[in-house]
Amino acid sequence: MTSPARRAGAYAALSTLSLAVPFLGPELAAPIAVAAAALALVVTDGPLFELFAFPGDYKDGRLYSLLTFVLAISALGLLAVNWSLPMSVFVGAVLLVGYGGFAEHLARARTDRDIVHTAAFCVVGSLAAIAGQAGSYVATDTTLEGALPVLVFLAVAGTLLAALLRDVLINYDEPIVLLSVGFALWLLWALEPTVDTTGIVVALGVTLALGYVSHALGTASIAGMLTGILLALLTIVLGGYDWFAVLITFFAVGSLSTKFRYEEKASRGVAEGNDGARGSSNVLGNTAAALACVLGYAASNATLVDVDPHLFLFAFAGSVATALSDTLSSEIGAVFDNPRLITTLEPVKPGTDGGITWQGELAGIVGAGAVAGVALAVYPDLGLDGAAVIFAAGFLGMTADSLFGATLEGETIGNQSVNFLATLTGAIVGAGLYLLI
Structure with missing residues (x-):
């Protein structure tokens, strides 16, 4: 059986053929895709067969993993040729998954060391995505002037999503990862x-520092x-540093509270598992509503939706206030x-769902x-009324x-x-009260 590294190298080489679409045109690229599928x-x-086969392919006697990978590339390629999926996003997503893997x-x-595996995927995947996007710009005679910061943002965002999906899915789900990254980057591009050069450098520095600290302190798993x-x-680039300041309040204070008297909570059987390191499901449960608000805010600024952007700001703050309030509680x-x-206010055992203490x-x-x-x-323009709205949203969400x-x-x-429903409640309350005032 071929070593996983050699097989991954073969798939990376195959992903390079996506450059044939912008450089050679769909008429010449299509036969290449047909030949790969055949x-x-x-x-x-x-x-x-040995070179491309995953373990499951040996049982079936067919290269179904290769076929689905080629079909996933072809599907994104057709969207790039016939629909509004940017050619650069198509090539960048394919190279990202191929070379990152x-x-x-x-x-x-x-x-x-799992953290080294993840870092290797993210660094090389991001560089491959940047190179693929830049190559597509060159092939289509599109100027790169002023575009590089956005290309870097899309590359890094796509790589982080791909690494996360690879962590929660099995290693043989590359087609699902590829399609998910392609559609996600299409949305972000739309x-x-x-973001300028300084902005993307600062954003990457801040987010990488956040990741390093959370890993070093053991407050989050790799997926988390x-x-x-x-x-x-996404919050920094699409919302701004003001939005990030609100978000980091939850991450910083919430993570530290998890470690508060952890051994005592563990002895009671009510401590967060994995030594207090929060996983992706926990982070998403508490922040999915906030992410939706960030995307909604960006969509309103891009005139994709006709909604007051401030509505999303209050919804975002309300969901984050709920997340922190509930976590501390x-x-x-x-x-x-x-x-x-x-x-019912009846006494219950510690850790009972729905149990509360006055502390x-x-x-x-x-x-x-x-x-x-x-x-x-x-x-500051929020005023005390706006702050009161956010406070009320957090308390009611909790x-x-x-x-x-x-x-x-x-x-x-x-x-x-439950965490998601609560933060969604906080977001709805924050937006609703904003409309009332």
Whole structure:
């Protein structure tokens, strides 16, 4: 059986053929795709089969992994030729997945440190995506002047998403990763991000520092770290540093609260698993609503949707206030005795879904107030009324989380779904109160 690194190198070489579309044109590139697909169907053994086969292909006796990879590339290529998918996004996404995967497998052959594998994928994948996009610009006689910062943003954002998907999916799902990255970058391109060289350098520096600190302190798993870095990057580029200041309040204070008297919480059986390192599902559960608000804000600025951009700002702040309020309430309240069920106020065991303590509620109020205070500091025009809206959204979102926990969590939905519903509630309350004032 071919080594994973050699197989990944073959797929990387295959991904390079995507450059044939902008350089040779679809008429000459199409036969190449057909030949690759035919190869996958015809070859059932021998050196070529060994080179491209994943373990599952040996059982079937067909190169189905190669076929699906070629079909995924062809699907994006057709969208680039016949629809509005930018040619640069198509080529960048394909090279990103191909060469990022190759670099990751080379790293795996030399070390067993997962963080090194992820770093290799992200660095090489980003460079390959930048090169692919730039090559497409050259092939189509499009000027690169002023475009490089946006190309870097798209490349890094796509690589972070791909690395995250590869972490939560199996290693043989490259076609799914490729299509997901291609469509995600298409969306980001349509949002018309505006960033200069200084802006992208600072944004990358800030987000990478955030990732390093979260990994060094053990407050996030690799998947959680990737999710946080991606969200931070999108927030800075599409929202601005003011939005990021609000977001980082949750990441910083929430992560530290997880470590608060951790051993005691562990002995009670109410501590966050994995030594307090939050995974991607936890980060997404708390921030998916905020991410949607960032994208909505960018879409409104790009006139893709006819909505007041400030509506998304209040929704964003309301969701973040909820996330921090709920996190502090849970992490601080978990070390105190005599919790009561929010729906009946009956005493329950620590860690019971929907159980609250007055100490936890007080901590949650402080969390909502912290986000409201930071929002007021970076957006003085909000005024006290605007800060009060954000505070109220955070408090009500935290209360909703407890209510959802007492009534829905368990057999119906899990904790991360409850977190999402709570932050969504905070976002809706923040937007609704904004409309009222």
